[in-house]
Amino acid sequence: MHQRITDYLHTDMQSWRHQIHRWPELGFEETRTANRVAELLQSWDIETHRNIGGTGVVGVLKRGTAQRMIGLRADMDALAINERNTFDHRSQVPGKMHACGHDGHTAMLLGAAQHLSAHGRFDGTAVFIFQPAEEHGQGAKAMLADGLFERWPVSDVYAIHNFPSLPQGSFVVRSGPVMASEDNFEIVIQGVGHHAAMPHRGVDPIVVASQVVLGLQTIVSRALDPSHGGVVSVTEFVTDGTVNVVPSTVTLRGDTRSFTPEVQIRIESGMKRVAEGICAAHGAGCEFRYRSVFDPTINSPAETEIAAKAARAVVGADQVTDVFQPPMTSEDFAFLLQARPGCYVLLGNDGDGPGGCGLHNPEYDFNDAILTTGADFWVSLVESVLAT
DSSP states (O other), rough: OOOOOTTHHHHHHHHHHHHHHOOOTTOOOHHHHHHHHHHHHHHHHOOOEEEEETTTTEEEEESSSSEEEEEEEEEOOBOOOOOOOOOTTTOOSSTBBBSSSSHHHHHHHHHHHHHHHHHHHSSEEEEEEEEEEETOOOOOHHHHHEEEEEESSSSEEEEEEETTSOOOOOOOOOOOEOEEEEEEEEEEEEEEETTOOGGGBBBOOHHHHHHHHHHOOOOOIIIIITTTTTTEEEEEEEEEEEEEEEEEEEEEEEEEESHHHHHHHHHHHHHHHHHHHHHHHHHEEEEEEEEEOOOOOEOHHHHHHHHHHHHHHOGGGGGEEEOOOSSSSOOOOHHHHHHSSEEEEEHHHSSSSGGGGOTOOOOOOGGGGGGHHHHHHHHHHHHTOOOO
């Protein structure tokens, strides 16, 4: 049965979320949001630090004498999407909206911070991490580079993300991979341009590139263990030709997804081998570039059980599961999990109701009904990990 610890703060959390939703800010531009977060933390007598990793905010709340310190993270950035919703709290900034629920994540952590400051029963330190620039995989790295865990040496770190396809208020808490990596690639194929009527006088990079696109699909289907997930997607095919000119260059771009560093390495080496081999067979040049943007988000076993216990205390065991097929989407909380053990928790946003609209959709909105659930989870986690 839901304890509803922070239910008395629901109206406030909803107000904070709607305010943040009305004024969305992209990565490293979250000045207005960060200022509001910092002002609220300070008003509750929480030690507050601004401009961590750019626009990040860190709140530090210590009780008792224990040295243990845990981190709780919420993301603050919005997306470059035009909102189609018509409700009163819709975005007031053309071309920007909170289409991933970071406004809700921020409001839930603020609610937990206020409650813990006023009524928290724990011995140790809770570190509230309000992170910028999650969407493009830069915010966690920036905060880490700015000494996040040197200045606040947490033993473990946790995050919540809403998930529209899950029932309202339910939790997925799963050990191991829970989100995929994202790597970006660019393959520049250099042929010899020529008149379309004289194909024998050149090297056609479109034919070569087409074979490369097809060849790349064999990496997942034939070079990976079928039980190991992987995706290779070519999303751009760009040439410098015209209607009667075979181009001299084709550029292929796209991304790959996987759940383990080992598969990441295997995909990269396989792509390079396939692209360079096909190009060499046709006498074309090949430039292969590969860049990791997000690493896999991998939950550690002990901290996953800690998070599951806290979730069960809030909503009951029947609303907490580890049965879940991880999606191929990515999350830069992965970089915090590389620095510290922890757990990335999914909270149901309502698979059938208004909160069921998919993330990154212009008609998406965070479900206010789960604000209390998320804040209660944070309170339960802190008070169980830092038990008096």
